[in-house]
Amino acid sequence: MSDLRLKKTSAQDIADYALMVEDTFLKFGVGIPPSSEIGRIISFGKEYSESLRIGTDQSSWGQDKYREIMSGVLQLQIIASVVKFAGHRPEIQPMLRKLMKGSVDPTSIEHSKAKDFMFELQMLSLLDSGKINSELKEPDIVFELQGQQYAMACKTLYKSNNQSRSLENQLRKAKRQISISGLHGVVALAIQFVVRDRRLFLSSSEPDFGRIVSSESERFLKRYEDVIFRTLGGTKIFGVLLLHTTLVQLESEKIFASAQYLLGRNLCSLQSQYMHVLNELEDKLLARRF
DSSP: OEEEEEEEEOHHHHHHHHHHHHHHHHHTTOOOOTTSHHHHHHHHHHHHHHHHHHTOOOTTOOHHHHHHHHHHHHHHHHHHHHHHHHTTSTTHHHHHHHHTSSOOOTTOOOOOHHHHHHHHHHHHHHHHHTTOOEEEOSSSEEEEETTEEEEEEEEEOOOOTTHHHHHHHHHHHHHHHHHHHTSOEEEEEEOTTTSOSOOEEEESSHHHHHHHHHHHHHHHHHHHHHHHHHHHTTSSEEEEEEEEEEEEEETTTTEEEEEEEEEEEEOSOTTSHHHHHHHHHHHHHHTOOO
16 A cells, blocks of 8 residues: 645635734644744744745755755745644644654654654544544554454654664654554654655656655665565564655746645455455555545
């Protein structure tokens, strides 16, 4: 199972994202220092959307400036999506406070608890979009399908000098978490920090970009498939979901588009009862709205 979702982003979208994030934090009494990363992202969104509105000349931008702008748009898009989702949850205030604890920059390889938690919220929002009942609960998420509860352990992967060992350590943690929960389940991995040094793309068209991001995700899975199956096979874990979140500027339309590429693999036999659960989970996630 694999799926690519693109969401095009206009100048007005960027302004709306910045205001929505700011208003949500203020509404629930969570202060945003202007010097904090989220404070800087909000300021960036307001300023950049205004520059687009008045038609600022971008022809003189160098590669570093272009990358900085695209990084800011991607950060704002992801934060806005998880904050919008969190706004419907009763436990929103502690969620927002967690997002303030460290970097949330999706283009930086810096490890942070805020970034890890943001991925949990991303997966929770995907489940919610697929109309799957779910909640933040050990191991990370508990969701319900076919009248039964299942566990999801979410792990954000970071660059390492020994990527195989780092991945195996994360998988072992996930396996231990799911084992303690007493439930069968799946492991979700955020792979955008490890699949490529350059995570922001300029592509000629949507199909061209789709080929790039899918091939990189498939390449990651093929390279580490043995580690995944060796570590998680024969346990209560019946599947793995890989999520790659990035941003692209489509040359054909001269517009930014945020992208989510979801890739799934089963760890159970085709005859297993959990294969039916995994198939339903994948079908619902594929049917979700971005």
